[in-house]
Amino acid sequence: MTLKIGWIGCGIHATQMLLPQLVRHDVELVALCDIDAKRLASAGRQFGVSTLTTDANELIKTPGIDAVGMAVGPDQHLAFGKAALEHGLPVFMEKPPSGSAAGARELQAASEKSGKPLLLGFMKRYSAGNKIAANIVRSGRFGDVLGLTGYYMTAPGYFVGNVDYTGFFLHHCVHYMDLVSFLVSPVTKLTARKVEKEPGKVLFHINFDFQCGAIGTIVMGTIQSRGAPVERIEIMGDHQRIEVDNVIDIRWNRNPPFKVDDPAATLTDAIDSLTWKPNFTAAANEDPKGYYSLLSDVVPALGGATTAAPSIHDGVIAMERLEMLRTELAL
């Protein structure tokens, strides 16, 4: 059944990342909403939608829609998410699910009350390298995860003349508050320390204890250029290590013998390192960032199927962790 979707927020992320991937699935975009008339008209033209409104509540009441999607901002996600669920519609929303853990819990309650799912845009789980890493760990071939290290950096652009780290936490850090548990296991303890070079330029190291016994450190901050790679993950096991660089370059190191004494030295499927990176010259491209793969789970879930799509349950956990982090850092 083709799912009829009403969409709120026709900004950069929606028009460049989400909607182009969404319409590859079995959906019909039937109505769009944005308070910016120019963006609304442009999105309508790009995606061939003629039912356009500047009023999100009107969009939610569009006759015949099966689900609502949105990429707006924290406060709007809370208000429109609740309104759509109360109207009996399943929802997909970008992160963050509101601006606070309390808001995320309100959304969870609204989803439970209506019996309709609320799916979230935690696409880092689906970014090519992270997806492969998670599947290797889950395959049983990796053994126990003992450690996680990684970094996620960005630039201080948001803070020029207005030093408020809220946006950095809500729009960036929240991703890794979800991803670490997706890759390892639930977090049982979180501590952190920081250095602030000048207002707006912060670096912090977060330590995680995981339920499975593993330890982790993630480095985050606002002191790197957005024009250079800003993400790296390493999962440490016993004579096994997975490295994911820039979400697309993946290397699985295992336990190869030294090659020096072996005249027949070769590469063996089961013990040598395996690497992968996508072919960016192919016309039918890979999905490095993971939006297409995320929506492959989200669309059927909006239609009532059980899939692995991240839900508001994951959102509550990530937002609670985020608040713990901010308290730890006093930022």
Ligand SMILES: NC(=O)c1ccc[n+]([C@@H]2O[C@H](COP(=O)([O-])OP(=O)(O)OC[C@H]3O[C@@H](n4cnc5c(N)ncnc54)[C@H](O)[C@@H]3O)[C@@H](O)[C@H]2O)c1
């Ligand atoms: N997962 C990711 O990789 C990723 C990347 C970028 C952005 N995002 C998320 O997507 C969301 C949007 O980000 P963006 O970069 O596209 O921002 P943006 O400012 O370009 O887009 C937001 C749009 O919402 C519209 N809007 C604001 N208030 C509205 C209202 N009351 N009713 C209807 N429309 C309204 C704005 O006019 C704007 O067009 C944010 O929550 C952000 O965190 C996620």
